[in-house]
Amino acid sequence: MKFKAVARETVILDPQDNMKGKRIPSEIRRDPLTGRSARICHFMKLNWEKPDFDALIAGTEAWCPFCPGKVMTVTPKFPSDMVPEGRMTADDLVLFPNLAPYDSVGAVATLGTRHFISMTEITPDFILKGFDLAMRFFQRVEDIGHSESVYHLINWNYMPAAGSSLIHPHLQVFASSQAPNLLRQELEAAKAYMEREQSNFWDDLVSHETDKDERYLGKIGRTHWLTSYAPMGVAGDVLAVTENISSTLELTEQDLADICDGLTCAMRAYDEMGIYNFNMNFFCGARGDDFTRFHLLFSPRTFFNQALGASDVGAIRNLYNETLCMAFPEEINTMLKPAFDA
Ligand SMILES: [Zn+2]
Numbered sequence: 001m002k003f004k005a006v007a008r009e010t011v012i013l014d015p016q017d018n019m020k021g022k023r024i025p026s027e028i029r030r031d032p033l034t035g036r037s038a039r040i041c042h043f044m045k046l047n048w049e050k051p052d053f054d055a056l057i058a059g060t061e062a063w064c065p066f067c068p069g070k071v072m073t074v075t076p077k078f079p080s081d082m083v084p085e086g087r088m089t090a091d092d093l094v095l096f097p098n099l100a101p102y103d104s105v106g107a108v109a110t111l112g113t114r115h116f117i118s119m120t121e122i123t124p125d126f127i128l129k130g131f132d133l134a135m136r137f138f139q140r141v142e143d144i145g146h147s148e149s150v151y152h153l154i155n156w157n158y159m160p161a162a163g164s165s166l167i168h169p170h171l172q173v174f175a176s177s178q179a180p181n182l183l184r185q186e187l188e189a190a191k192a193y194m195e196r197e198q199s200n201f202w203d204d205l206v207s208h209e210t211d212k213d214e215r216y217l218g219k220i221g222r223t224h225w226l227t228s229y230a231p232m233g234v235a236g237d238v239l240a241v242t243e244n245i246s247s248t249l250e251l252t253e254q255d256l257a258d259i260c261d262g263l264t265c266a267m268r269a270y271d272e273m274g275i276y277n278f279n280m281n282f283f284c285g286a287r288g289d290d291f292t293r294f295h296l297l298f299s300p301r302t303f304f305n306q307a308l309g310a311s312d313v314g315a316i317r318n319l320y321n322e323t324l325c326m327a328f329p330e331e332i333n334t335m336l337k338p339a340f341d342a
Pocket residue numbers: 061064065066067068114115116168
C-alpha cells in the first residue's frame with residue numbers, strides 16, 4: 001500500500017509584507033486505492049462563522065413539502081408492486097419515491113417532522129431511525145428480486161451548502177446495478193488489489209492506519225473511523241470502514257447504531273470549526289464482493305465566501321475532479337479526535 005505525496009513550494013512577493021519573498025507550501029497526494037489526486041493547499045485556520053440560523057430558515061417552513069400536514073399529500077407514492085402501501089413510514093419518518101429520480105429505484109426519506117435540526121442536536125437515534133427505514137426499503141426491493149437490487153446506497157445532503165434544496169433533513173435512498181463513478185472506480189481498484197496482493201485493501205488500510213496512528217480516530221463496534229489521506233472535502237473527510245462485510249444489506253442493527261454514534265462524533269467535531277453543512281455517502285459492494293468492505297464518507301461542506309454564497313466546489317473540483325483540502329489531514333485528525341475519545 002502506497003501513500004504517495006509530492007511536496008510543492010511556491011514563491012511570491014508578499015504585498016502584506018513589503019513585497020518580501022514568501023514561500024507557500026502545498027502537497028499533491030494520491031489516494032492509496034484509486035490513485036486519485038488530492039491537493040493539500042490554501043492553508044487556513046479551519047474556523048468558519050456560523051450564520052444566524054433563525055434568519056436563514058425564516059419562511060422556509062411555509063413551502064416545505066416535508067413538513068407535517070404536507071408530506072402525506074404532496075409527496076408521490078410507489079406503485080403497488082413495489083410498496084403496496086404507497087409510502088413507508090416509521091414513527092414520524094416517511095419514505096416515498098424521489099420526484100427527481102436519477103435511477104429507477106430511488107426514494108427520499110424524511111428524518112421526522114422537525115423542519116430544522118442543528119448538527120449538534122442530531123442524536124445517533126435520530127439518524128438510526130432514518131437508516132432503519134431505508135434498510136426496510138432496501139429489503140423490500142431485494143425481496144421482490146428487483147434487478148436493480150445490487151448496490152444499496154444512502155446519501156445525505158445536509159443543508160444548502162451540501163446541495164440540499166430543502167432545510168428539512170432527509171436522506172436520498174437508492175438501489176442500483178450501476179455503481180456511481182467513484183464507487184465503481186474504487187470497486188475496480190479493490191478487485192485489482194486483491195488479485196495482486198491476495199489481500200483486502202480495506203483490511204490492509206485499517207491495519208496500516210491503526211498501527212501508524214496519524215489518521216486513526218477510533219473503533220466503535222466493528223467500525224473503524226479515520227481521517228482520509230486524500231480527502232475530497234475542503235476540511236477533510238471522515239471515513240468509516242466496517243469489518244468483515246462488503247454490502248449494505250449485511251449491516252446489522254448494531255453496526256448501524258455504531259455508525260450513527262460515529263457520525264454524531266464527526267458532527268460535534270466539525271461544528272466546533274463552524275461547519276454546518278455536510279455530505280455523507282455509503283460506499284458498498286454487491287453481495288459477495290469480498291474484495292471490498294462496506295465504508296462511508298462524511299464530508300463537511302462550506303462556502304469559499306459565505307456572504308456571496310460562493311460554493312466550495314469550483315472549476316478545479318467540478319471539471320477536473322481535483323480536490324482541495326485546506327489543512328493536512330493529520331492536523332485535522334487532532335481536531336476531530338477529542339470528539340471520538342469522549
Ligand atoms: Zn419542513
